[in-house]
Amino acid sequence: MSTLSTSSLRPLYTAAQVRELDRRTIAGGIESFALMQRAASSAWHSFRSRWPQARSVTVLCGGGNNGGDGHVLAALAMQSGLKVQRISLKPLHALQGDVARAAELATAAGVGLDEWQPSTTLTGEVIVDALLGTGLEGEVKGVVRHIIEAMNASHQPVLALDIPSGISADTGAVLGLAVEAACTVTFIGDKIGLHTGDAPAYTGEIDFRPLGVKAQAFFDIPPNAWRLDDDLLAEAFTPRSRISHKGDLGHVLVMGGAPGFGGAALLASQAAARLGAGKVSLATSPEHVAASLVRCPEVMAHGVRGGAEASMLPSTDVVVVGPGLGQDAWGQAILQSALQSELPLVVDADALNLLASRWSEVRRDNWVLTPHPGEAARLLGCSVADVQADRPAAARALQRERGGVVILKGAGSLVAGPSGLVVCPYGNPGMASGGMGDVLSGMLGTLIAQNDSLELAAWLGVIVHAQAGDDAAKNAGERGLLASDLASYARVLINP
Structure with a gap:
C-alpha cells in the first residue's frame, strides 16, 4: 500500500491564516483591489456555470472586503445584461478603501444601490451572499440576522462568497444563524470550517478558487488540516x-x-x-x-x-x-x-x-x-x-x-x-x-x-x-x- 503523505491532499486553513496569505500576496506585488477583482470574477464564473439562464440577481453587500467582492460581482452582472438589485449594509459614504472603490465601480457600471430596510423584498432569481465573509467571531445579531432570515425565507438559490454568512470558518459551527447556500465559492485558501460540523448543511457545493495564490509556497504557514481525496x-x-x-x-x-x-x-x-x-x-x-x-x-x-x-x-x-x-x-x-x-x-x-x-x-x-x-x-x-x-x-x-x-x-x-x-x-x-x-x-x-x-x-x-x-x-x-x-x-x- 502507499505511504502516508499529505502532499496530494488539499490544504485547509483557518480564517487568520487566509488573511495572512492575502496580506503577503498583496505585499508581494499584487494590488489589493486587483485581488478583489479576481475574486469577484471567479465568483461570477461560478455563478454563470451554475445558473446560466438567470436574468436577475440580488447582491447583498456587507461593509468589509467580502462586500467589496459583491459590489464588483454586481458590476460584472450588470455588464452581462442581468437585472441587478444591489443592497448594502452601509451607505456609500461610510465605505472605505477597496470596498468604497468597488462600490463606485458598480455605480459607474449603472448598478443601483439600496440600503437594507425591513420592508426590502429580494427580487433576484439568484441571491449573492457577500455580507460577512470569514471575519465573523461572535453570534449573528441585529440587522444582519434579519437579512439572513430574509435570504433563507426567499427560497431562491444563494451563492455565498468565501463562506456562508454565519458559519465559523475555523470550526464549521453556526454562530446563531447562517445562510443556506446552494454553492459556496471560496478564495485563496480553502477553510477547514467549510467541511465539518454544521457547515455541510449550509455550504452547498464548494467551489475553491485560489486566485493564483500558491498557499503552500509559504512554508511558515502550515495548513491547519487537509481534505481527504478518494x-x-x-x-x-x-x-x-x-x-x-x-x-x-x-x-x-x-x-x-x-x-x-x-x-x-x-x-x-x-x-x-x-x-x-x-x-x-x-x-x-x-x-x-x-x-x-x-x-x-x-x-x-x-x-x-x-x-x-x-x-x-x-x-x-x-x-x-x-x-x-x-x-x-x-x-x-x-x-x-x-x-x-x-x-x-x-x-x-x-x-x-x-x-x-x-x-x-x-x-x-x-x-x-x-x-x-x-x-x-x-x-x-x-x-x-x-x-x-x-x-x-x-x-x-x-x-x-x-x-x-x-x-x-x-x-x-x-x-x-x-x-x-x-x-x-x-x-x-x-x-x-x-x-x-x-x-x-x-x-x-x-x-x-x-x-x-x-x-x-x-x-x-x-x-x-x-x-x-x-x-x-x-x-x-x-x-x-x-x-x-x-x-x-x-x-x-x-x-x-
Missing part, C-alpha cells in the same frame, strides 16, 4: 501479488456482541472480511455463534463467556473491540483482555464508554479510537454541544490525551493523528442509521492488518466507508440505507 484509493489498493495467500493479508479479531447484542459484532466482522482480510475471527457471546455462521460462515466465530476465554484465541494482527460490547461485567472483561494485548486496537462503541468511565488514564500509540460526538464528550469530560462547537479542537484534544489516531465521526468526519488533522468530505445523511460505526470499525481492522501505518489505514477506512455510503445512496437513495449495504459497495471501491 484518489488515495487507487494509490493504496494496487493489484495483489499473484502468489498471495491468506497469511499475507492479515488476521482480524473482532471482540464484541454481549448477550443480547450480537448484531453489531456480526456487522463488524463481515465488513472486515469484505475489505479483504485473509482471516477474520469473532469473539462473541456463545448465543450469537449460530447467527454468525449463517450470516457469514467465512468468519471464524468463537463463543466466549469472559475475558479469559477471549485471551486464549489464536494469534491475530489487530483487535477490533467494542461493537455490541455492553458495559457490564462481560464487556469489561473482554475490553480488559484486549487492553492487555500489545496488538494494534480499533476501539469503538461501548469500549469507548468503558475507557471514559473505567480506564480514564490509559493511553497508547497503537490504537484507533472512533467516537461519535457523544462518546467523544464522555472521553473529554464535556458536553456534546462543546464537542460540536469546535470539532477540530475536540479531535485534537482527544488525540493528545489518548495517543494513537482519533476518528471523530459525524458530518465531515475528522481524523487526528501524529501527522495532523484530515477532514473527510464524503458521506451522506442516509448513513445516520444503526450499525454504520460497527461497519467502519471492521473495515479499519482489515486496513490496519494490511498496512504499516495506523494513520494511513484510518484515512483509507474513513474514505472507503463514506464513499461506499455515497455510492449506495446514489444507487437507491438515502432513506432506508442500511449498514449492511455498505460492504458490497466498499468491495468495488477497493478493487479499482
Whole structure:
C-alpha cells in the first residue's frame, strides 16, 4: 500500500491564516483591489456555470472586503445584461478603501444601490451572499440576522462568497444563524470550517478558487488540516501479488456482541472480511455463534463467556473491540483482555464508554479510537454541544490525551493523528442509521492488518466507508440505507 503523505491532499486553513496569505500576496506585488477583482470574477464564473439562464440577481453587500467582492460581482452582472438589485449594509459614504472603490465601480457600471430596510423584498432569481465573509467571531445579531432570515425565507438559490454568512470558518459551527447556500465559492485558501460540523448543511457545493495564490509556497504557514481525496484509493489498493495467500493479508479479531447484542459484532466482522482480510475471527457471546455462521460462515466465530476465554484465541494482527460490547461485567472483561494485548486496537462503541468511565488514564500509540460526538464528550469530560462547537479542537484534544489516531465521526468526519488533522468530505445523511460505526470499525481492522501505518489505514477506512455510503445512496437513495449495504459497495471501491 502507499505511504502516508499529505502532499496530494488539499490544504485547509483557518480564517487568520487566509488573511495572512492575502496580506503577503498583496505585499508581494499584487494590488489589493486587483485581488478583489479576481475574486469577484471567479465568483461570477461560478455563478454563470451554475445558473446560466438567470436574468436577475440580488447582491447583498456587507461593509468589509467580502462586500467589496459583491459590489464588483454586481458590476460584472450588470455588464452581462442581468437585472441587478444591489443592497448594502452601509451607505456609500461610510465605505472605505477597496470596498468604497468597488462600490463606485458598480455605480459607474449603472448598478443601483439600496440600503437594507425591513420592508426590502429580494427580487433576484439568484441571491449573492457577500455580507460577512470569514471575519465573523461572535453570534449573528441585529440587522444582519434579519437579512439572513430574509435570504433563507426567499427560497431562491444563494451563492455565498468565501463562506456562508454565519458559519465559523475555523470550526464549521453556526454562530446563531447562517445562510443556506446552494454553492459556496471560496478564495485563496480553502477553510477547514467549510467541511465539518454544521457547515455541510449550509455550504452547498464548494467551489475553491485560489486566485493564483500558491498557499503552500509559504512554508511558515502550515495548513491547519487537509481534505481527504478518494484518489488515495487507487494509490493504496494496487493489484495483489499473484502468489498471495491468506497469511499475507492479515488476521482480524473482532471482540464484541454481549448477550443480547450480537448484531453489531456480526456487522463488524463481515465488513472486515469484505475489505479483504485473509482471516477474520469473532469473539462473541456463545448465543450469537449460530447467527454468525449463517450470516457469514467465512468468519471464524468463537463463543466466549469472559475475558479469559477471549485471551486464549489464536494469534491475530489487530483487535477490533467494542461493537455490541455492553458495559457490564462481560464487556469489561473482554475490553480488559484486549487492553492487555500489545496488538494494534480499533476501539469503538461501548469500549469507548468503558475507557471514559473505567480506564480514564490509559493511553497508547497503537490504537484507533472512533467516537461519535457523544462518546467523544464522555472521553473529554464535556458536553456534546462543546464537542460540536469546535470539532477540530475536540479531535485534537482527544488525540493528545489518548495517543494513537482519533476518528471523530459525524458530518465531515475528522481524523487526528501524529501527522495532523484530515477532514473527510464524503458521506451522506442516509448513513445516520444503526450499525454504520460497527461497519467502519471492521473495515479499519482489515486496513490496519494490511498496512504499516495506523494513520494511513484510518484515512483509507474513513474514505472507503463514506464513499461506499455515497455510492449506495446514489444507487437507491438515502432513506432506508442500511449498514449492511455498505460492504458490497466498499468491495468495488477497493478493487479499482
